[in-house]
Amino acid sequence: xxxxxxxxxxxxxxxxxxxxxxxxxxxxxxxxxxxxxxxxxxxxxxxxxxxxxxxxxxxxxxxxxxxxxxxxxxxxxxxxxxxxxxxxxxxxxxxxxxxxxxxxxxxxxxxxxxxxxxxxxxxxxxxxxxxxxxxxxxxxxxxxxxxxxxxxxxxxxxxxxxxxxxxxxxxxxxxxxxxxxxxxxxxxxxxxxxxxxxxxxxxxxxxxxxxxxxxxxxxxxxxxxxxxxxxxxxxxxxxxxxxxxxxxxxxxxxxxxxxxxxxxxxxxxxxxxxxxxxxxxxxxxxxxxxxxxxxxxxxxxxxxxxxxxxxxxxxxxxxxxxxxxxxxxxxxxxxxxxxxxxxxxxxxxxxxxxxxxxxxxxxxxxxxxxxxxxxxxxxxxxxxxxxxxxxxxxxxxxxxxxxxxxxxxxxxxxxxxxxxxxxxxxxxxxxxxxxxxxxxxxxxxxxxxxxxxxxxxxxxxxxxxxxxxxxxxxxxxxxxxxxxxxxxxxxxxxxxxxxxxxxxxxxxxxxxxxxxxxxxxxxxxxxxxxxxxxxxxxxxxxxxxxxxxxxxxxxxxxxxxxxxxxxxxxxxxxxxxxxxxxxxxxxxxxxxxxxxxxxxxxxxxxxxxxxxxxxxxxxxxxxxxxxxxxxxxxxxxxxxxxxxxxxxxxxxxxxxxxxxxxxxxxxxxxxxxxxxxxxxxxxxxxxxxxxxxxxxxxxxxxxxxxxxxxxxxxxxxxxxxxxxxxxxxxxxxxxxxxxxxxxxxxxxxxxxxxxxxxxxxxxxxxxxxxxxxx
Numbered sequence: 001x002x003x004x005x006x007x008x009x010x011x012x013x014x015x016x017x018x019x020x021x022x023x024x025x026x027x028x029x030x031x032x033x034x035x036x037x038x039x040x041x042x043x044x045x046x047x048x049x050x051x052x053x054x055x056x057x058x059x060x061x062x063x064x065x066x067x068x069x070x071x072x073x074x075x076x077x078x079x080x081x082x083x084x085x086x087x088x089x090x091x092x093x094x095x096x097x098x099x100x101x102x103x104x105x106x107x108x109x110x111x112x113x114x115x116x117x118x119x120x121x122x123x124x125x126x127x128x129x130x131x132x133x134x135x136x137x138x139x140x141x142x143x144x145x146x147x148x149x150x151x152x153x154x155x156x157x158x159x160x161x162x163x164x165x166x167x168x169x170x171x172x173x174x175x176x177x178x179x180x181x182x183x184x185x186x187x188x189x190x191x192x193x194x195x196x197x198x199x200x201x202x203x204x205x206x207x208x209x210x211x212x213x214x215x216x217x218x219x220x221x222x223x224x225x226x227x228x229x230x231x232x233x234x235x236x237x238x239x240x241x242x243x244x245x246x247x248x249x250x251x252x253x254x255x256x257x258x259x260x261x262x263x264x265x266x267x268x269x270x271x272x273x274x275x276x277x278x279x280x281x282x283x284x285x286x287x288x289x290x291x292x293x294x295x296x297x298x299x300x301x302x303x304x305x306x307x308x309x310x311x312x313x314x315x316x317x318x319x320x321x322x323x324x325x326x327x328x329x330x331x332x333x334x335x336x337x338x339x340x341x342x343x344x345x346x347x348x349x350x351x352x353x354x355x356x357x358x359x360x361x362x363x364x365x366x367x368x369x370x371x372x373x374x375x376x377x378x379x380x381x382x383x384x385x386x387x388x389x390x391x392x393x394x395x396x397x398x399x400x401x402x403x404x405x406x407x408x409x410x411x412x413x414x415x416x417x418x419x420x421x422x423x424x425x426x427x428x429x430x431x432x433x434x435x436x437x438x439x440x441x442x443x444x445x446x447x448x449x450x451x452x453x454x455x456x457x458x459x460x461x462x463x464x465x466x467x468x469x470x471x472x473x474x475x476x477x478x479x480x481x482x483x484x485x486x487x488x489x490x491x492x493x494x495x496x497x498x499x500x501x502x503x504x505x506x507x508x509x510x511x512x513x514x515x516x517x518x519x520x521x522x523x524x525x526x527x528x529x530x531x532x533x534x535x536x537x538x539x540x541x542x543x544x545x546x547x548x549x550x551x552x553x554x555x556x557x558x559x560x561x562x563x564x565x566x567x568x569x570x571x572x573x574x575x576x577x578x579x580x581x582x583x584x585x586x587x588x589x590x591x592x593x594x595x596x597x598x599x600x601x602x603x604x605x606x607x608x609x610x611x612x613x614x615x616x617x618x619x620x621x622x623x624x625x626x627x628x629x630x631x632x633x634x635x636x637x638x639x640x641x642x643x644x645x646x647x648x649x650x651x652x653x654x655x656x657x658x659x660x661x662x663x664x665x666x667x668x669x670x671x672x673x674x675x676x677x678x679x680x681x682x683x684x685x686x687x688x689x690x691x692x693x694x695x696x697x698x699x700x701x702x703x704x705x706x707x708x709x710x711x712x713x714x715x716x717x718x719x720x721x722x723x724x725x726x727x728x729x730x731x732x733x734x735x736x737x738x739x740x741x742x743x744x745x746x747x748x749x750x751x752x753x754x755x756x757x758x759x760x761x762x763x764x765x766x767x768x769x770x771x772x773x774x
Contacts, residue, residue: 005258005265008147011272015140015424018279022133023104029126032114036446039217040110043438046221046586047106051229053594054184055095058177062091065176065605069169069697078162078700083169086149090173090240093141097236098181098229101134101431105228109220109438116439116455117448121287123455124296127435128428132282134228135428138236139275142423145170146240147268150247160251160261164244165492168696171237171244171485175690178237179604182686183523184597185230186679188589189222190527193674195534195585197667199542206555211445212548214541215534217582218589220441225593226678227434231470232427234686238416238477239423241689243267245484246413248696252491253326253410255319262319263327263410266334267417269319273311277304278424293462297429304425305342312338312418329406334414337403341415342422344399345476348392352472355388356643358461358651362388366648366669373661374668377648381669385641385676392472392636396479409491413484419477430470433463461650471639471682478685479632485692486624492699493617498625504615505622512626515607516634519600519687520680526596527675533588541581551576604687608694612702620695620702631688635681642677645669 031037070084108130116123149170153163196215206212213219246267255262281304287296313335320331327333355362362384369380403411440456489495500506541548554569565573612620649666657663 005269008268008272009144009151011275012140012142012144012147015136015143015275015279019100019133019137019140022129022136023100023107026104026108026111026126026129026133029111030114031110032117033446036110036113036442036448039211039442039445040106042217042582043109043220043224043442044106046217046582046590047102047224049586050184050188050221050225050590050593051099051102053590054180054597057594057598058091058095058180061176061180061601062088062173069172072698072701073166076700078159079165080158080162082153083166083697086167086169087173089145089149090170090175091177092173093145093170094174094177094181094233094236097134097138097141098177098233100137101228101232102224104130104133105224105431105435105438108435110442112435112439112459113442113446113448113452113456116443116452116459120293120455120458121291123436123439123459124285124287124293127432127439127459128282128285128297130435131428131431131433132424134232134431135424135426136275136278138232138427139239139271139278139424142236142239142243143268143271143275146243147272150268160264161492164248164251164264165697165700168244168248168693171241171693172690172697174233174237174240175686175693176601176605178233179683179686179690180597180601181233182230182683183526183600183679184593185222185226186523186675186683187526187530187596188593189219189226190674190679191530191534191589191592192218192222192585193678194527194531194671195219195538197671197674198531199535199538206552210555211447211578212551212555212576212580214538214548214580214582215585216441216445216580218534218585220438221586222589223434223437223441227437228431230682231430231474234474234682235420235423235427235430235477237686237689238474238481239271239420241485241693242413242416242420242477242481243271245481245488245696246410246417248488249410249413249484249491253324255324256321258319262321266316266319267414269315270312270338270414270417270421273315274308274421275424277308277311278422278428280304280307281422281425282428293459297432297462301422301425301429302346304422305346308421309339309342312421327407327410333406334411336406337411337415338418340399340402340406340411341418341480344395344415344480345419345473347395348476349470349472351388351391351395352640352643355384355640356647358647358654363644363647363651366644367651367662367666370648370652370662370665370669372665374665377645377665377669378672381641381645381648381673384644385637388640388644389633389636392476393633396476396632399476399480400483409484409487412480413487416477416480416484419473419480426470426473433460433470436460436463471643471677472636474682474685475632475635475639478635478689479628482624482628482631482688482692485689485696486621486628489624489692489695489699490621492696493621493703495617495621498618498621500622502618504619508611508615508619508622509626511607511611512623512628513630515603515623515627515691516631516684516687519603519684520634520638522600522603523596523680523683524675526592526600527679530589530592530596533592534585537585537588541584545579545581547576547579600683604690605694608691609698612695612698617699617702624692624695627691628688631684635684638676638681638684640677642673642675642681645673646677 066084066088070081073079073081073083112123112127115126196219247264250263253263254260281300284303285296285300316335317331322330366380369376403415436459440460443453443456551573554573558564611623649670652663652666
């Protein structure tokens with residue numbers, strides 16, 4: 001096991017080596033004909049232009065925050081200026097994870113389309129390879145960055161608490177970039193999607209991926225910046241956050257081996273093993289023509305999870321002894337906590353699949369209520385979303401209780417690590433979805449044969465389900481990660497408990513509960529404003545570009561089936577190829593998303609800092625409790641409602657009812673749900689984790705001092721005291737023995753009894769002067 005500790009960074013390098021090999025393989029696949037290559041280039045250029053604009057703004061933010069962190073670290077005990085280095089490295093790793101995923105996704109999409117011209121199995125292989133690059137890139141960078149910095153800081157002769165305080169800056173850097181990537185990417189993709197849907201589908205009556213739709217390139221770019229780069233940054237942040245939270249709590253448990261740091265090294269070792277198991281899991285994903293892509297992906301995911309459980313058993317028993325102070329059930333208790341986290345993550349994913357999957361009872365109910373218009377469709381979707389919070393919350397609560405029972409707060413943190421250990425394969429399955437979606441869009445725009453679109457649609461349908469499961473998994477992991485970071489903050493800041501009877505804590509709790517609603521409102525209003533600009537631009541192009549208008553009339557004439565068109569009409573249609581001004585729609589989404597992502601991102605960082613320094617550590621603890629509780633509920637509600645609306649629309653389309661009143665109602669519901677499931681919902685996962693990380697980073701600065709701790713303990717003692725009175729008899733001297741029992745022991749005093757005007761006894765004065773101070 002000493003070898004594993006010494007070579008922890010090598011596991012990160014192994015993950016990145018696998019990324020390089022898979023990326024090279026994807027690049028060697030054929031892109032297809034010239035038209036397919038041109039469409040793919042437009043998508044790739046749009047995606048990269050967004051990333052460049054986003055990273056330019058974020059580089060300024062990173063430098064500014066790093067300077068502040070340096071001076072903060074230098075000015076306090078238990079930390080130092082190197083926290084700024086950790087922050088910069090974390091931000092770079094998070095941004096790099098998004099960049100790697102974006103590059104390979106925009107390569108894999110057109111190659112998946114071309115592979116679908118030959119077989120379903122080949123198309124799945126290409127799409128999943130692209131997703132695997134994203135997944136293993138995230139875990140490789142996470143393990144390499146964390147273990148490398150930990151080894152560097154441990155060699156400086158610092159106390160372990162100082163090492164971990166400085167290392168927490170890595171998580172702050174990752175969280176900051178993740179939030180901006182999620183919010184910015186979500187605004188981008190939904191502004192384009194709403195424009196493509198409402199004007200293209202509803203008003204013009206053409207498919208959203210049709211080349212005549214000016215917003216179609218922006219829509220396909222959005223799939224990458226939102227669901228690939230955004231999801232990658234989200235899970236990267238959860239991944240490193242859960243590891244750091246567990247390391248901080250592990251420092252309180254002294255093991256007989258590994259210089260007393262077995263509980264600190266364990267989460268890093270589990271993450272390293274997860275890289276190997278995720279790589280092994282990718283080889284299970286194979287499908288033959290006519291086979292089930294869903295079954296193939298499940299085999300890879302669950303096969304990897306099974307292997308990870310076996311590896312976890314041996315690693316935990318190697319790092320944690322059978323019995324140790326701080327862990328009542330020893331190694332097996334930690335193992336049971338890991339199982340609880342993994343089972344809860346998979347179960348929440350399955351519940352999410354039930355509430356959002358095509359053909360399920362909740363989604364079918366939305367389809368049925370679409371018959372009577374958009375209003376009943378929206379009411380049904382809201383109801384499904386609200387009801388979908390019950391089971392996931394019960395599962396997460398059960399995981400918290402089980403893991404705490406077996407291993408205390410460390411158990412809750414290790415449960416989050418167990419849930420996220422397989423992030424490599426989980427994210428590969430997630431990223432496969434938008435790649436398949438893009439592949440279908442390219443097939444539509446390139447006018448490939450119908451069997452190609454059927455194959456890509458089959459992959460896309462599975463991708464929608466895996467994306468929904470991925471979002472459920474991300475929410476469950478966010479809840480446990482936030483709780484682990486919360487617990488780490490309380491230990492570092494010296495907060496013993498969150499007592500809601502204290503006014504400042506209750507105030508913090510209410511402010512924290514309010515933040516997810518304000519955050520959601522900011523992101524959804526941003527989508528609305530950007531979508532309005534996109535809708536106006538698409539309408540302008542349909543109105544003002546003659547060739548586009550003429551081709552649209554031909555499409556309407558033949559009900560979108562150009563195989564029936566005459567030679568003259570076909571010529572009019574072909575002359576419109578490429579005349580749509582895609583770049584203007586891309587520019588609208590890029591500009592809007594970069595501008596609108598700033599306020600929500602800054603809010604998430606400024607509020608906990610302000611509350612912490614103005615209201616103190618206890619009030620900040622109340623804030624974190626409020627934002628975690630409401631944030632998890634809002635995230636589940638919004639993600640599941642949006643997914644259910646989306647698949648209700650798809651069910652109606654699969655029934656061949658495009659253009660009907662029910663379909664139009666479903667499109668409206670899907671449009672409302674788009675920012676729910678792809679912007680505000682997923683962003684809330686990062687909000688609650690980021691605020692916990694910010695709290696952990698500033699904890700040494702606002703930690704309760706000895707006088708505050710004494711006052712806190714006295715309040716607790718006063719609340720826990722009981723009084724026992726022995727009533728005097730008739731022959732006594734009217735004195736009474738009083739025993740006061742508190743958390744610190746018993747105090748006895750003797751008091752004299754007199755009677756009031758009604759003859760009732762009352763305690764008059766202390767007889768023992770020594771007890772008078774009590």
